[in-house]
Amino acid sequence: MKSGRTTYERTAEVTGEVRAADLDKACFVLRLDDGRRIRCQFSPGQEATVINALGGPAGRRLRVRGRGEFTLPERKLKRFKVVGQVSPADGGESRKTDTRPLLDKILEISASVPAEEWAKIPSDASINLDHYLYGAPKVEE
Numbered sequence: 001m002k003s004g005r006t007t008y009e010r011t012a013e014v015t016g017e018v019r020a021a022d023l024d025k026a027c028f029v030l031r032l033d034d035g036r037r038i039r040c041q042f043s044p045g046q047e048a049t050v051i052n053a054l055g056g057p058a059g060r061r062l063r064v065r066g067r068g069e070f071t072l073p074e075r076k077l078k079r080f081k082v083v084g085q086v087s088p089a090d091g092g093e094s095r096k097t098d099t100r101p102l103l104d105k106i107l108e109i110s111a112s113v114p115a116e117e118w119a120k121i122p123s124d125a126s127i128n129l130d131h132y133l134y135g136a137p138k139v140e141e
Helices: 044-055 102-111 115-119 129-134
Strands: 007-022 027-032 037-041 061-071 077-088
Touching (some): 037 061, 044 061
Parallel strands (some): 037 077
Antiparallel strands (some): 007 027, 027 037
16 A cells, blocks of 8 residues: 655755755755755854865765655655755865955966966957957957
């Protein structure tokens, strides 16, 4: 006899890449290795870990443990109803981030480009960017 249930709950632990976060709703989306996306609620104490993962290097992964809702009959994790623990998947604390001003970072990158490469940039590049990127007609200076 069928019970009519389509989901059940149990403890779950998964690792995935943080793909999006909504700080107002205190939730984030974790993309698992199989491509599924799982919605997770986080507590105020977990917010910094989620933000660091989202703003960190590409592919920053988190390990999430909590109370999951699973689908029947597939037995696949649908979402986390309660997230008990969120931690970097590499097991370490959040990596240090470069806190220098953006302009300093841009100047450092610019300085690493050889002068002969800078010389190849047309003098009207900022005005005719669409021309050089997409072939649009040139704008007269």
